[in-house]
Amino acid sequence: MTVLLTGFEPFDGAAVNPSWEAVKLVPGVRAVQLPCVFGRALEHLRAAVLEHDPAVVVCVGQAGGRPDVTVERVAVNIDDARIPDNAGRQPIDEPVVPGGPAAYFATLPVKACAAAARTAGVPASVSQSAGTFVCNHVFYGLMHLIATERPGIRGGFVHVPFAPEQVLGRAGPSMPVTMVAEALTAIVAAAVSVEGDLRLVGGSLH
Ligand code: PCA
DSSP states (O other), rough: OOOOEEEEOTTTTTTTHHHHHHHOOOTTTTEEEESSSHHHHHHHHHHHHHOOSEEEEEEEOOOTTOSSEEEOOEEESSBBBBBBTTTTTTSSBBBBTTTOOSSEOOSSSSHHHHHEEEEEEEOOOEOOOOOSHHHHHHHHHHHHHHHOOOOOOOEEEEEEEOOOOGGGOOOOOOHHHHHHHHHHHHHHHHHHHHHSSSOOOOOOOO
């Protein structure tokens, strides 16, 4: 079964993006780096899906400030950038897909994926928002591609914390990329093997 993982290039002046550093370490998958650019990122993702014809696609991005690995539940049809992307574009309240549905749910078993990462020893949870920047854009575009053209694919998005070298000299949560890679490996295994999803407590109050 072919599994495609994507990570992002660095953005916002950073030297590394832990999503790509971790994706490169996951065994047995196709790994593709996406530009942190609205539109172009989705063109690269689409080309990778057409090239590799995967059964499972997990896109991965950095969520600096989050303390754990988060499996995203929902992608929303909004581009609302707080900072410019790597091409200098900063869309405000534009749809990812004009006329598309307001949101898509991941077709990954999100509770099972988060539980699998925890069983592997990595703090992980389900997140109810992937934000409104390039990560949500790619997540929404992936789910739209699946819904309209590739209904067999199990797809979703995972956000990962800063790498330790990104928070040196300032207080903030981080996680070694080797540990992130262990979580991604467990998440891929769950995505391939768990039918439906597990009924586990994992919602949030706010
Ligand atoms: N994180 C950003 C975009 C690229 C990345 O790694 C985000 O969460 O939107």
